[in-house]
Amino acid sequence: MKRNLSRIIALLLAAFLFAACTPAAGPAPANPAPAAPDDTADPAAPSDPAAPSETQEQIRIGVAMSSLKTPFFAAMLQGMENTRDGQFPHMVLTFQDAQDDGNIQLNQIETFVTQGMDVIMVNPAVDAVEPAIQAATDLGIPVILLNRDITNPDKSAYFSYVGADNVEMGRQLARMLIQMMGEKDLDGCRVIYMQGELGAPNQTQRQSGFDEIMATEAATHNIEILDRYNTRHDKGRVLSAMQNYLNMYGPGEIDAIVTEGPFEAVAVVEALIDAGRTELLGSVMGMDMPTEVWDMIVAGELYGTVLQDPAEQGILGLHAVDQLFSGDKDSIPKWIKTEVPIVTRQNAEQHPPVW
Secondary structure, X not given: OHXXXXXXXXXXXXXXHHHXXXXXXXXXXXXXXXXXXXXXXXXXXXXXXXXXXXXXXXXEEEEEEOOOOOXXXXXXXXXXXXXXXXXXXXXXXXXXXXXXXXXXXXXXXXXXXXXXXXXXEEOOOOHHHHHHHHHHHHOOOOEEEEOOOOOOOOHHXXXXXXXXXXXXXXXXXXXXXXHHHHHOOOOOEEEEEEEOOOOOHHHHHHHHHHHHHHHHHHHHHOEEEEEEEEOOOOHHHHHHHHHHHHXXXXXXXXXXXXXXXXXXXXXXXXXXXXXXXXXXXXXXXXXXXOHHHHHHHHOOOOOEEEXXXXXXHHHHHHHXXXXXXXXXXXXXXXXXXXXXXXXXXXXXXXXXXXX
């Protein structure tokens, strides 16, 4: 606690000294050239800034990403860069990669503050970066969160959050299960439920949404949850669990397998193929849609997925910045929700993968 307090006090002092040396300007100031990036940052992460428009003031945006090695977040970065190049050339994006390390990300956010960024966008690596987010907000720098919210119920630490509704994603998973039952003319459905990381905020929210629908529909549709398994997003655990389930339940004793993530769904399909249980292909469903999930949907091996588009989230974040600096601040919602459509073989061509 003392260490965090000392860090925040030092950050506030640095920002005060920066402000004292900066001439007063209008509500959307042009900032001095950025300082050298923090030594802990990945040198490959910062984006080459686009040239600002002659008629628009430059807006400097520091983007602190949890991990650019993760394809999902790399797709988010690409979507932001493409949108900046095409629509907002006056925005200068500086990306930093925390490599899933909260301490690195804390330093990166602090560096963005001392550099005088106009906006800071954060895809939180951990909740522990909240003090730096709060410090930036206290200094009048708008902070926009991407994809991951912080769990503190007091949302005053940031300006806006862009991301999917995980509870609604769980509801959509349940609706997709019922949709599959109708298409396959099933009068009952015995389900294996593969959890993500048990107890993680997104896992808890997704399961609660699924269970909400099941509370009213399970009896009506004769749906039985045979078991729930904590995969921890580990492919090896999924394969091992599936081997056990397939030994325990013979053909005709499992009707569907639902998962809370994309790679769990892929691992389930691989396990079914390895075990020769092809009767269950096309009865597996998941969440999110990397290219291999889309390919399996088109091939009929996966029934479908609940789509969360990472590029869309980054793009909507930039549009929020545009509104903010166009005098339209009050119309920006605290939570900018992204769509979570169900994607099956019937509509896959309308939703090509972006990662």
